[in-house]
Amino acid sequence: MALAAARRLLLHAGSRLGRREAVDGARRFANKRVLVETEGPAGVAVMKLRNPPVNSLSLECLTEFTISLEKLENDKSIRGVILTSECPGIFSAGLDLLEMYGRNPAHYAEYWKNVQELWLRLYTSNMILVSAINGASPAGGCLLALCCDYRVMADNPKYTIGLNESLLGIVAPFWFKDMYVNTIGHREAERALQLGTLFSPAEALKVGVVDEVVPEDQVHSKARSVMTKWLAIPDHSRQLTKNMMRKATADSLIKQREADIQNFTSFISKDSIQKSLHMYLEKLKQKKG
Numbered sequence: 001m002a003l004a005a006a007r008r009l010l011l012h013a014g015s016r017l018g019r020r021e022a023v024d025g026a027r028r029f030a031n032k033r034v035l036v037e038t039e040g041p042a043g044v045a046v047m048k049l050r051n052p053p054v055n056s057l058s059l060e061c062l063t064e065f066t067i068s069l070e071k072l073e074n075d076k077s078i079r080g081v082i083l084t085s086e087c088p089g090i091f092s093a094g095l096d097l098l099e100m101y102g103r104n105p106a107h108y109a110e111y112w113k114n115v116q117e118l119w120l121r122l123y124t125s126n127m128i129l130v131s132a133i134n135g136a137s138p139a140g141g142c143l144l145a146l147c148c149d150y151r152v153m154a155d156n157p158k159y160t161i162g163l164n165e166s167l168l169g170i171v172a173p174f175w176f177k178d179m180y181v182n183t184i185g186h187r188e189a190e191r192a193l194q195l196g197t198l199f200s201p202a203e204a205l206k207v208g209v210v211d212e213v214v215p216e217d218q219v220h221s222k223a224r225s226v227m228t229k230w231l232a233i234p235d236h237s238r239q240l241t242k243n244m245m246r247k248a249t250a251d252s253l254i255k256q257r258e259a260d261i262q263n264f265t266s267f268i269s270k271d272s273i274q275k276s277l278h279m280y281l282e283k284l285k286q287k288k289g
Ligand SMILES: CC/C=C\CC(=O)SCCNC(=O)CCNC(=O)[C@H](O)C(C)(C)COP(=O)(O)OP(=O)(O)OC[C@H]1O[C@@H](n2cnc3c(N)ncnc32)[C@H](O)[C@@H]1OP(=O)(O)O
Pocket: 053, 054, 056, 090, 092, 093, 094, 095, 096, 097, 098, 136, 138, 139, 140, 141, 164, 165, 168, 170, 171, 172, 173, 281, 284, 285, 287, 288
């Protein structure tokens, strides 16, 4: 309920968290964890995740992200969005593990509902979405990129991308899997999901997880030039085509949202799964020490 109230507040410009500014023709609105700027080619917004240290998709971050997208969808002057990160070396570390560990079932259900909502909004967006993947992009980070119409990734072998859920001892839900299959085909998706493969940029390009790999300092300019090309297509025909390609995948979640929430909640609440997450979090900590 508190989040619903925050959402209403944020949707209205002038709230304390959602500021809107106009400087030299460029407009921007900023929540704490998402910055949106409209500059460069007309009709294009750049959306930057800024939830340090790793842009994990906490409940607050998911909410702000969803609201920012909703605002852009409602702004008829915006036709395309470039999705990127303000955190150096990280696109997004994916879903926030601390939202899925050591909480109660009601929290897991609320969290998952918000994950579903962001995914549905991104995947079915009428806008052109281009991701400028300027850092590591595991699991939910890869999911964000897969929702886009085109993915440009920085050529840095330290950055990896993929749905690595099985490495954490958890299972990607059917709609993550469906989108992976739609993008890279059944055989590659089956192998990558079972192994939890995190692809280097070169491997990601080869298998089709990303569409283009460019030197790190060119990720944004390339994303802008790709956007210009997509903007040349009439919106109505592109949108109808996108809808035709994506509707079945989105509908299969829409039809069973509640059951999917219950599945996730009972799965993640299991002692064995909580133990796996605990071990994974410990591994992340040890990596540092
Ligand atoms: C059912 C389907 C469910 C899930 C789908 C998911 O998205 S699950 C999330 C999967 N994500 C990952 O496996 C990524 C884990 N993180 C990493 O591999 C690295 O953190 C990363 C992103 C490569 C960045 O490495 P770096 O060395 O730069 O940072 P470091 O590992 O030291 O992390 C800094 C602190 O952030 C914490 N953290 C990292 N990832 C997450 C996360 N997904 N959720 C929550 N917190 C995360 C990490 O533990 C560090 O915390 P600290 O307190 O500073 O020790």
